[in-house]
Structure formats: C-alpha cells, structure tokens
Amino acid sequence: MGRIADAAGIQFRVLNRRKGPAVRGPRAQADRKLYRQAMQKAIAAQPYLDVIEGEVDDLKVDDGVVSGVSLLDGRLLTTHAVVLTTGTFLRGLIHRGEETIPAGRVGEKPVLGLSRRLEVLGLQLGRLKTGTPARLDGTSIDYAVLDEQRGDQPPEPFSALTDCITNPQVSCFVTRTTAETHRIIADNIHRSAMYSGRIQSRGPRYCPSIEDKIVRFADRDSHQIFLEPEGLDDPTIYPNGLSTSLPADVQPRVPAINAGVGGVRIVRSGYAIEYDHVDPREPTTYARTKAFTGSLSCRTNQRHNRL
Numbered sequence: 351m352g353r354i355a356d357a358a359g360i361q362f363r364v365l366n367r368r369k370g371p372a373v374r375g376p377r378a379q380a381d382r383k384l385y386r387q388a389m390q391k392a393i394a395a396q397p398y399l400d401v402i403e404g405e406v407d408d409l410k411v412d413d414g415v416v417s418g419v420s421l422l423d424g425r426l427l428t429t430h431a432v433v434l435t436t437g438t439f440l441r442g443l444i445h446r447g448e449e450t451i452p453a454g455r456v457g458e459k460p461v462l463g464l465s466r467r468l469e470v471l472g473l474q475l476g477r478l479k480t481g482t483p484a485r486l487d488g489t490s491i492d493y494a495v496l497d498e499q500r501g502d503q504p505p506e507p508f509s510a511l512t513d514c515i516t517n518p519q520v521s522c523f524v525t526r527t528t529a530e531t532h533r534i535i536a537d538n539i540h541r542s543a544m545y546s547g548r549i550q551s552r553g554p555r556y557c558p559s560i561e562d563k564i565v566r567f568a569d570r571d572s573h574q575i576f577l578e579p580e581g582l583d584d585p586t587i588y589p590n591g592l593s594t595s596l597p598a599d600v601q602p603r604v605p606a607i608n609a610g611v612g613g614v615r616i617v618r619s620g621y622a623i624e625y626d627h628v629d630p631r632e633p634t635t636y637a638r639t640k641a642f643t644g645s646l647s648c649r650t651n652q653r654h655n656r657l
Contacts, residue, residue, distance in 0.1 A: 352508035354392060358385035360520045360582055362505035376508055379501075379522065381581040402427065406434075407463040411471060422463070438480065440465045440626035445543030446619055447597025456621065465626045473639065474629040477551035481544075481559050481622040483592040484601050487615040488585040491577065496523040499576070520579050525605075526572040527560070534603050535564045535596070543595035543622050551624050559593045559622070560604065575605070586617055595622035 361379040393401060404425060409432065410418035418428040439454030439461045454460045469475060499522045505515040539545045542561045558566065563573050576590040589605060596604065598619040605614050633639050 353511055354385060354388045355380055356507045356509055356512040356515060357388040358382075358517070359505065359508075359515060360384075360517055360579070361501035361522060362507070362515065362519070363501050364506055376506060378508060379520075379578050381517070381584075383581055383584065384517070405461065407461075408467050409464075409471070434464075434628075436461070436464075436625075436627070438623050438625040440475075442623055442625045444621045444623050445548055445595050446621040447541050447543060447595065447600070448546075448548075449597070450543075450548070453623070454625075455623065456618065460625075468626075468628065473632050475626045476629055477624050478554050478627050479544075479549055479551045479622055479624045480553055480557070481593040481595055482620050483560075483589045483594060484605070484620040485580075485617040486577070486587040486589055486605065487617050488577075488579060488587040490613050490615040491523075491587065492613075493523055496525055496577070498522075499524055518582060520582065522579070523577040525575050525577065527575065529571055531604060532564050532571075534600070535561060538596055538600045539565070541597050541600065549595070549622060549624060554627075557593065559595065560591070561594060561596065592620070594620045596620075 355378050358380040359378040360381050363377050365375040365377055366373045393399065404421035404423055406419045407422040408420040409416060410420060410426065410428075416429075416432050418426055419432055420426050437454070439458075441462060442452065442454040442460035444451040444453045444456065452460050465475060501519050501521070503519075505519060507515060539561055542559075543549050544559060545561055545565075560573070563570075567573075573591060575592050578588045578590050580586040580588055592605065594601060594604070601619050602614075602616050605616075628639075
C-alpha cells in the first residue's frame with residue numbers, strides 16, 4: 351500500500367515535523383483514479399495470485415474446519431484458509447438524518463448472509479460506526495480567499511522502495527466554520543442520526559463529526575476544514591473535518607456560509623454508517639479464530655475517511 355500510495359500521491363506532508371520522531375506522521379493525498387489503477391496493476395503482476403470476483407455469501411465448515419466459501423452466484427471455492435476483510439459491508443446501514451439505507455457504502459449493497467453465518471458459527475459480532483463528509487464541487491469554490499496549504503518539497507515517499515515522486519503535486523486549502531455554521535448545526539442536531547438516538551454503536555477510533563465538535567467543544571467559535579482535491583482531473587473536493595449525519599436538506603447550508611465556499615455545490619451528501627464486526631477477542635494473536643481448527647481470519651479493513 352505504501353508503494354501504491356507513492357504512485358498515486360498528489361500531496362505529501364509529514365505531520366508534526368517540528369516535534370520528535372515518535373509523533374511524526376507521514377500523510378498523503380492520493381488521486382483516487384491513479385490509486386485504483388496502480389493497485390489493479392500491482393495485483394495483476396503478483397505471482398501465484400488468481401483474482402476471482404464475486405460476493406462471499408457463506409462459509410463451508412466441516413467438523414469445525416473451514417473448507418471453502420460459497421459465492422452469491424452459487425459457486426463454491428474450496429480452500430484451507432479464509433481471510434475476511436469486511437470493511438463496512440457486513441449488514442451495513444447508512445444513516446443520513448431520518449433516512450436509513452441498507453448499503454456497504456453509498457451506491458453498493460451490504461453483505462447480509464455472511465453475518466448470519468458468522469453468528470451461527472458462534473462468533474461474537476458487534477456494531478461499529480463511522481462517517482464521511484459531503485463531497486463538494488471544486489469549481490464552485492473561491493480559492494483566492496482561502497489559506498493555501500502546500501505539500502512538502504521535496505515530497506517524502508511512504509515506501510523506501512520508491513526513488514522519487516513523479517506525479518504533479520497540488521495544494522489543499524483551509525477554511526473555518528463560523529458562529530452561524532454552529533447555529534445551523536445546533537438548530538438541526540435533533541435530526542442528526544448520531545444525536546437522535548438512531549445510532550447507538552461507537553466508532554473504532556476517535557474521529558468526531560462536525561456535530562460532535564459543536565457539542566463537545568462548545569467553547570470554540572470555529573473549527574478548521576481542510577479542502578482536499580480527490581484527483582488531478584477530478585473537481586471533487588473532500589472537506590476533511592466536516593463528517594456528518596445531518597439530513598441531506600440541511601447539509602448544503604453548513605459549508606455555504608464559510609469563507610470561500612459561499613456558493614458551493616454539493617456533489618454527494620455525507621452520511622454515517624453502521625456495520626458488523628467480529629469481536630477482537632475471538633481471534634488468537636495469529637489472527638485465527640479460536641472457534642475452528644481450520645484457518646479463519648477476521649479483520650475489519652476500514653478506510654475510515656474515504657467511504
């Protein structure tokens with residue numbers, strides 16, 4: 351993933367560079383299309399790897415030993431080991447205000463059968479939640495009045511195997527919420543899925559929504575929003591720091607009163623999503639489940655900020 355991020359990165363920054371090495375964190379903004387292309391190329395070039403596309407609907411277990419997987423189209427693949435990287439798809443449920451949609455992420459259906467099978471096999475499942483902001487039309491943003499945030503020069507790659515970064519590098523821009531932003535959110539917070547009681551589960555990490563920030567840090571009069579381009583030839587902007595589960599009719603009013611984005615157009619509304627995960631106490635330290643003599647590894651492979 352480090353090499354692929356280097357191949358697709360369009361801005362690189364080492365965070366906390368002025369502090370000690372223990373707290374420095376390399377960060378890259380990747381072009382979504384370039385990342386997808388580079389990853390597919392790397393997978394295709396991997397020796398001894400066959401890619402079979404399909405949805406896993408069930409596990410074949412014989413006498414406590416995992417022996418294969420059943421696909422939704424009826425195919426059975428036999429194997430000695432199964433690794434599940436489920437992301438947000440196990441019984442995924444999108445929440446946007448009062449709206450609830452079964453989905454693994456927007457536009458993609460959830461996986462239902464596999465959750466039921468894992469429960470039948472005796473594995474303890476739980477629910478987690480995460481969220482994502484609305485996507486903005488970058489052509490409707492006035493960058494001239496925003497603070498520009500450039501990447502490091504020269505960019506520092508993730509992988510020691512990368513000689514240099516060859517992609518053009520772009521800037522991110524920073525705006526801030528205002529008292530009026532906070533008022534709109536506070537007036538509608540009872541309609542937010544995370545504050546109306548529709549969502550009870552917790553996040554796997556602390557990454558607060560804009561509603562959380564308004565409530566928990568009520569003494570602050572503004573919060574930074576980082577406007578990050580999603581690609582070199584894609585005008586879509588990811589407003590990092592504006593994750594929300596407010597209703598779709600409220601969301602356009604939230605960024606529209608901040609500097610530089612007064613006439614912004616929303617490409618896709620943000621949302622929260624709940625999904626099943628396998629209790630982390632079920633696997634051994636080798637990531638194999640304790641319930642079987644065969645190999646079944648369950649991992650929640652979550653790309654939290656890019657649903």
